[in-house]
Amino acid sequence: MNDWLTATFAVVTIASAVRLATPYLLASMGEAVGQRSGVLNLGVDGVMLLGGFMAYWTVLETKNLLLGVVAGIVTGAVLGLIYATVTIVFHAEQGISGIGLYLFGLGMSELLFQEQVGTPLPIKSFSTVRIPLLADIPKIGEVLFDHSLMAYAAILLVPVLTVVLNKTTLGLNIRAVGENPEAVDSLGVSVARTRLITIVFGNAMAGLAGAALVIELGIFQNNVTNGMGFIAVALVYFGAWRPAGVLAGSLLYGLVTAIVTQWKTAGLVTGAAASFTSMAPAVLTVIALVVIARRNAPQPSALTHPFVRGH
Amino acid sequence: MKRFRWLALLLVFALVGAACGDSDDGDGADSSGDGEGLRAAVVTPSAENDLAFSQSIVDALHALESEGLLSEVAVTEGTFIVEDAAVALRAYADEGYDLVIAHGSQYGSSLQEIAPDFPDTAFAWGTAADTFGLSNVSAYTAASDQGGYVMGVMAAGLAGDGSIGVVGPIEVGDAKLFVDGFIAGASSAGGSATAVYIDSFSDTTLAAETATSFVANGATVLTGTAQMTVGAIGVADGAGVPWFGTQSNQTKVAPDVVVASQVYKWEVVLRDLVSSINGGTLGGSTYEITLANEGLVIEYNDAYDLSADVKSAGDDAANSIADGSVSTGQ
Structure with a gap:
């Protein structure tokens, strides 16, 4: 049997897919919540970069992974407050503001990296957490129950967010603000406060995604995300603004990337074919967006619309 | 409210400006030198301390600075975007640097446009072997x-x-x-x-x-x-x-x-370049570092x-x- 048809190959590929999908999933879930409240944030990549750097720097200085994760989350939350100020208080156009946030995160992470660290130095990474008994199930155990803590956390957040969005008052408010903020406002619910919560949460998740990425890599480098934040925004559309859909999109994107990587390292695709398959994840995203656009999955009606009472 | 929108946009641009300011590492200002060596500037695609391609040329320039062959070294790093690199290259030439280096094969077409506008400035780029037939452009490559x-x-x-x-x-x-x-x-x-x-x-x-x-x-x-x-x-x-x-x-x-x-010990190339410039030849040559010439x-x-x-x-x-x-x- 060819190597690429073996169970071991499948285990390695799926484990790789989960590892690759984790930062996308964390960032895109946060962005999905923000978009459900009507706020588009194109600055996710910049927040991931600055959150990632702060996590890296913290771990480098303290050798404490948990503190690094906290640093990433706090950095994202602070950037979220800034973004909320710009978009909610000043009603700035969200697309432009998001790009500004991205450039700020990109530039500031590079500046701080050069000033505070300089030469990239390794930090320790998350070790995998084997779930007792379950991880011992042949093949399936390795695929599902032998991942880093961040991967488990990301996947567990999917049902949590699903419940919050669909079964709680806060979730109802978030969805209503994203569909018809004027109506929500007339009922006495604060649109600004609801959006503030989602923006801070979404950016904190982006910061966490950056932290998860650099700690998994064990190193930081300028522009280490390489545009992951923009893919995360696309995955929100792919997932039709639902946590489960975002999970499916992230895993699919990670799986395609992992399969391509596995095929290339196994020598199954070479030369021009290898370059062609490298495009597969991006092509898949574009196709998915076209499909989404054709199916009945409308975006939140108030997405990108600043709310000004009386206007 | 329009006023507030403008304020918000200004805030965004201020943040962007603060974060994305000139990435020149200030070496030019820091390197007072003795005023006798040449002033050199380099534009690199990645960070100057990437432990890879960009660091190799920056380390070499600083080595020549230590030897007194250069009086000043200016660096613009992280210019993956070719258009940004072109702006930096032109700015360095405008500012009168004697040697302007485009350290990336992707910068060739930009250099081909810029170099003729500054006939008294020596340009170099690599890794490449084409000087475009211009008398003030040199190319360098590595037999990696x-x-x-x-x-x-x-x-x-x-x-x-x-x-x-x-x-x-x-x-x-x-x-x-x-x-x-x-x-x-x-x-x-x-x-x-x-x-x-x-x-x-x-x-x-x-x-x-x-x-x-x-x-x-x-x-x-x-x-x-x-x-x-x-x-x-x-x-x-x-x-x-x-x-x-x-x-x-x-x-x-x-x-x-x-x-x-x-x-990569680009010093081997740079010493020849500086010597040529001091001798009045601004370009036209192609250099290669090898194990034999101890550039590798x-x-x-x-x-x-x-x-x-x-x-x-x-x-x-x-x-x-x-x-x-x-x-x-x-």
Whole structure:
């Protein structure tokens, strides 16, 4: 049997897919919540970069992974407050503001990296957490129950967010603000406060995604995300603004990337074919967006619309 | 409310401005010099301390500064966007720098446009071999296949029954030369090396994942080239797999697993360039660093316990390439 048809190959590929999908999933879930409240944030990549750097720097200085994760989350939350100020208080156009946030995160992470660290130095990474008994199930155990803590956390957040969005008052408010903020406002619910919560949460998740990425890599480098934040925004559309859909999109994107990587390292695709398959994840995203656009999955009606009472 | 929107936009642009200010590292201002050497400026695609391509030229310029051949070194780093690099190159020429270096083969077309506008400024670019027929442009390149071959020979000696994984960026320039030379060297010593180009110079995550995949598929030695390989080096470090570096000495990233690095000593090129400029010739030449002219140097990690046999095989290969008795096939 060819190597690429073996169970071991499948285990390695799926484990790789989960590892690759984790930062996308964390960032895109946060962005999905923000978009459900009507706020588009194109600055996710910049927040991931600055959150990632702060996590890296913290771990480098303290050798404490948990503190690094906290640093990433706090950095994202602070950037979220800034973004909320710009978009909610000043009603700035969200697309432009998001790009500004991205450039700020990109530039500031590079500046701080050069000033505070300089030469990239390794930090320790998350070790995998084997779930007792379950991880011992042949093949399936390795695929599902032998991942880093961040991967488990990301996947567990999917049902949590699903419940919050669909079964709680806060979730109802978030969805209503994203569909018809004027109506929500007339009922006495604060649109600004609801959006503030989602923006801070979404950016904190982006910061966490950056932290998860650099700690998994064990190193930081300028522009280490390489545009992951923009893919995360696309995955929100792919997932039709639902946590489960975002999970499916992230895993699919990670799986395609992992399969391509596995095929290339196994020598199954070479030369021009290898370059062609490298495009597969991006092509898949574009196709998915076209499909989404054709199916009945409308975006939140108030997405990108600043709310000004009386206007 | 429109007023507030304008305020918000101003805030955004202020934030962007603060974060994305000129990435010139200030060396120009810091390097007072003695006023006798030339003023040099370089534009690099990645960070000046990337332990790879960009750092190699910046280190070389600072070496010449220490020797007194240059009075000032200015650096604009992180210009993956060619248009940004073009702006920096033109600005340096405008500011009267004597030598302006475009350190990236992607900058060639920009340089071809800019150089004719500044006939009294010497320009250099690499890795490339084309001076565009312009009298004020020089080109430089690295025979990176040579060091690649040497390290391929050593990698085969360390691999045992395992395979050797090579993480490449895009199949062009000195990256391709290195990879091809490495595979030829490994093959000559009975090893089996497989190269994967990830089609990116900057995707650290994909480089790491490719290295992880190599290890999962039985690789016992890894190497790679370009700035995104720090991710792959991290994987090698975590898996305890020996790593061979190139462009700069990468021992600092993973002192436990880096065996040796092929280091670019662009000083060899730059000294000739400065000498030519001082003699009134601003360009028109093509330079190459090789093992023979000591522009390429194999630097070993003293902390790595490399067997004498393997090191000897590497040294023999290096000497044979330098004296011309062995060809890398490039």
